[in-house]
Amino acid sequence: LFHLSQRKKYELLIDMEDFEGSKAYARYSSFSIGPESDGYRLQLTGFINGGAGDSIIHISGQKFSTFDKDNDTWE
Known part of the structure; x- marks a missing residue:
């Protein structure tokens, strides 16, 4: 997704x-x-209702998490 969205x-x-x-x-x-690093x-920007x-x-600005890498702020 990073490469596609860039x-x-x-x-x-x-x-x-x-x-x-x-x-x-x-x-x-x-x-x-964003990148892996x-x-x-x-x-996310430009909300249209x-x-x-x-x-x-x-969640905009948050990092993605996977089963082996916890990057987000969710407990």
Whole structure:
């Protein structure tokens, strides 16, 4: 993802549907992943509301974690 997101500008679209069938989305006009040396840090900007609210913006700037490398601040 790091290499792909460095080559050109990408948007991130998150489609959601609840158990009653109601649909909403959150869209960000800019999405990128930082290099391994920075823990694959996520960057999101340009929120466009699709009814879901800006509920994941708090993870922008956070590092990715994997089963063998804990990079985030979640306990």
